[in-house]
Amino acid sequence: xxxxxxxxxxxxxxxxxxxxxxxxxxxxxxxxxxxxxxxxxxxxxxxxxxxxxxxxxxxxxxxxxxxxxxxxxxxxxxxxxxxxxxxxxxxxxxxxxxxxxxxxxxxxxxxxxxxxxxxxxxxxxxxxxxxxxxxxxxxxxxxxxxxxxxxxxxxxxxxxxxxxxxxxxxxxxxxxxxxxxxxxxxxxxxxxxxxxxxxxxxxxxxxxxxxxxxxxxxxxxxxxxxxxxxxxxxxxxxxxxxxxxxxxxxxxxxxxxxxxxxxxxxx
Numbered sequence: 001x002x003x004x005x006x007x008x009x010x011x012x013x014x015x016x017x018x019x020x021x022x023x024x025x026x027x028x029x030x031x032x033x034x035x036x037x038x039x040x041x042x043x044x045x046x047x048x049x050x051x052x053x054x055x056x057x058x059x060x061x062x063x064x065x066x067x068x069x070x071x072x073x074x075x076x077x078x079x080x081x082x083x084x085x086x087x088x089x090x091x092x093x094x095x096x097x098x099x100x101x102x103x104x105x106x107x108x109x110x111x112x113x114x115x116x117x118x119x120x121x122x123x124x125x126x127x128x129x130x131x132x133x134x135x136x137x138x139x140x141x142x143x144x145x146x147x148x149x150x151x152x153x154x155x156x157x158x159x160x161x162x163x164x165x166x167x168x169x170x171x172x173x174x175x176x177x178x179x180x181x182x183x184x185x186x187x188x189x190x191x192x193x194x195x196x197x198x199x200x201x202x203x204x205x206x207x208x209x210x211x212x213x214x215x216x217x218x219x220x221x222x223x224x225x226x227x228x229x230x231x232x233x234x235x236x237x238x239x240x241x242x243x244x245x246x247x248x249x250x251x252x253x254x255x256x257x258x259x260x261x262x263x264x265x266x267x
Contacts, residue, residue, distance in 0.1 A: 001150045002069065007031045010068030012061050012083055013075035014040035014049050017100055020129040021072065021158065022053055028131060028157045039064035065090045070098055070154060077101045077265055084112040091117055096147055098154075100124050102173050103261035106140045106166060118143040120151050123172045124158070126180055133159035134179070136172035170262060174254035182250055187212065 001007070009031050011018045018038065025031050036055040040046050046057035058064060065071060065087045075083055080101050091097070096118045097109065109119045119140030127133045135158055139148065155161035164172060187208055194204035219226055230236060 001153055004029070004032070006035075008035045008037070008068050008070075010064040010071045011036070011038045011074050012064050012071065013073065013079075013100075014038045014042070014045050014057075015074060015076075017124050017126075018072065018074040019049065019052075020126055021074075021100075021124065022049065022055060023129050024131055024158055026053060030154070030157045037064050037067040061087055062090060068095065070096050070150075073097060073099045073101055075101065077104050077261060080104050080265075081108065081112055084109060088112065088114045088117075091115070093117070096120060096143070096151060098122055098151070102177065103170065103258050103265055105169075105262065105266065106138065108266060110140060110142075116142045118147050121166065121169060122155065122161075123169060123176050125176045128158035131157065131159055134162070134176045135159060136162045136164045136169065136176055138164060138166040138169060170258040171255055173258045174251050178251075178254040182247060183212065 007030070009025065011022065022036060022038070025036065026033055033054040034056065036053070037058065038046060038049050038055055039058045039061045040049075041059060043059060046059065049055055050057045056067075061083060071091075073080060073083065080099070091113065093116070098120045099106075099109065100122055102123070104121070106119055106121050109117070113119075117140075119142070120137055121140075122135055122137040124135055125133050128135060135155055137151075137155060139151070143151070152161065190208045191201070191204045194208070195201055218229060222229070
């Protein structure tokens with residue numbers, strides 16, 4: 001890994017998830033703002049990113065390809081092939097392409113690129129903005145040991161990075177990328193109820209957030225099944241069968257959509 005002063009990171013695509021990653025890269029001190037370059041077709045979005053984060057911006061993807069040691073591919077999935085084919089000749093052997101595009105397998109990258117290029121596929125999720133994301137990833141064929149170490153160091157900035165087999169990446173997308181949407185409604189319902197009963201919002205959010213994160217940590221650190229842990233609490237009022245059904249259907253639907261997208265994008 002290069003020294004801090006030398007690290008350069010490009011984003012091709014300046015959407016929401018690019019903004020999430022840029023914010024945490026800067027907050028963590030992993031890279032200087034001046035060493036981040038974002039390309040996007042929307043000048044308004046580029047102006048927003050420049051004003052908010054003091055990063056460099058361009059409407060030319062070629063500039064971004066030439067700039068970064070790490071190049072994040074953060075365009076919508078249908079645009080990935082076009083971006084790769086238009087810029088493949090400029091990509092260097094010492095660069096690492098990191099795809100944040102859902103449903104695009106690495107073989108697409110390796111088939112479109114005109115040379116052996118180090119590629120990584122990451123499932124990003126929004127808690128990465130505060131360094132507490134869950135970002136499963138898989139590796140392409142051409143990374144060196146040093147590049148693998150560099151990727152692991154970079155991804156650790158955003159939270160937990162779990163290396164998995166690519167065959168599980170679509171499932172990981174349903175669990176991780178879509179995952180926060182399964183919990184936001186529960187947090188909102190609990191918060192609104194607490195406020196309606198006279199608790200102030202900050203107190204409610206603090207209590208609810210810590211309860212949820214603590215519960216997750218309890219499962220993780222004890223290694224016990226949730227069915228065992230719930231017996232520690234004498235009062236249980238939720239319809240567990242209904243909750244299981246809601247979550248199962250939500251995850252199944254998310255997985256189905258990602259699988260369908262993969263099928264369509266790889267035809």
